[in-house]
Each structure stands twice: as structure tokens, then as C-alpha cells.
Amino acid sequence: GSAGTSTATNAGPLLQRVGGLDVVKKVVELFYRKLYADPQLIKYLHDQDPMHLRAKQSMFVSWLFGPPNVPYTGKSVRIAHLRIIKQRGFSPEDFDLGMKYFEEAMTELGAPEVLRGEVMRRMLPYKDAIFTPAAGDAAEEA
Numbered sequence: 001g002s003a004g005t006s007t008a009t010n011a012g013p014l015l016q017r018v019g020g021l022d023v024v025k026k027v028v029e030l031f032y033r034k035l036y037a038d039p040q041l042i043k044y045l046h047d048q049d050p051m052h053l054r055a056k057q058s059m060f061v062s063w064l065f066g067p068p069n070v071p072y073t074g075k076s077v078r079i080a081h082l083r084i085i086k087q088r089g090f091s092p093e094d095f096d097l098g099m100k101y102f103e104e105a106m107t108e109l110g111a112p113e114v115l116r117g118e119v120m121r122r123m124l125p126y127k128d129a130i131f132t133p134a135a136g137d138a139a140e141e142a
Contacts, residue, residue, distance in 0.1 A: 013065065013066060013067050014064075014118060014119065014122070015062060015065035015066050018106075018111060018115060021062060024058055024061050025054075026109055027061070027102070027105045027106055027109055027111075028058045028061060030105035030108060030109065031098075032050055032053060032057070034101035035098060036050065038097065038101070040094065041097060041098065043088060044084040044088050044090050044094070056074065056080070059074055060072070060077070064122055065122075076134075077130050078129055078130055078136075078137070081130045082141070092131055099120065102119075102120075103120055
């Protein structure tokens with residue numbers, strides 16, 4: 001069922017419009033369930049602590065959906081994925097598959113299409129950020 005008014009989908013911070021932190025956590029939880037169920041993606045995740053990953057992802061997504069011009073204080077997305085890129089061959093295709101699951105998770109939890117589109121547009125630039133070699137890579141690998 002659609003609660004609230006139709007104006008809720010196009011005004012205010014994105015975090016508020018998706019339903020707040022609780023909804024973000026639900027989306028992230030469902031997203032990870034999908035990732036861990038995928039035979040292609042499990043090889044990057046099998047030895048990672050799901051609770052830890054979900055906490056980090058929730059923090060990132062909350063920031064991403066939050067008010068603009070607030071700097072992110074977490075680990076860079078490049079650094080966060082560097083090990084699985086270098087050691088396990090995590091690829092842009094894998095990222096796209098993950099994004100598909102993120103969108104599916106939002107859909108299943110009832111996020112309207114206009115909102116999903118906005119969320120996906122905000123997440124997409126991170127693909128380049130993740131796969132573009134950076135100056136800090138060597139230090140991180142050391």
C-alpha cells in the first residue's frame with residue numbers, strides 16, 4: 001500500500017523520501033541477501049562478515065541519500081573494494097550486477113520508480129570511483 005501523499009516522492013531529502021534510516025537498513029539487508037545468494041558474487045563475499053558489510057553499506061547509503069554538501073567520513077569506495085578487485089577480479093560487470101540487485105531490493109520494498117531512478121543515478125558515479133586506479137592504492141596495498 002502507498003502511505004502518505006504523492007508529494008512525498010519529490011520534495012525533501014532523499015533519505016526522508018525513501019522512508020528514513022529504517023528503510024535504508026531494510027534495503028541494504030535485502031540487497032546483501034541477494035548478493036550472497038548469487039553464485040557469481042559470493043566469491044567476493046564468502047569470507048567477509050555480513051554484519052560489518054551491511055553496517056558500512058547502510059552508513060554509505062544514508063550519507064548518499066542525505067543532504068547534499070555533507071562530506072563522507074567513511075572509507076573511500078575505491079579502497080573499500082580494492083582488495084576484491086586486485087585479488088579476486090571484481091569487475092565493472094560485477095558492480096552492475098550488484099546495482100541490479102540494489103534496485104530489485106528497493107522495488108521489492110515498494111520504492112516508487114521515480115525514487116529508484118534517482119537513487120540509481122546517485123549511485124552510478126561510484127562505479128568510476130571504484131574502478132579508477134588512484135594515488136592512494138599503493139599505500140593501501142602495502
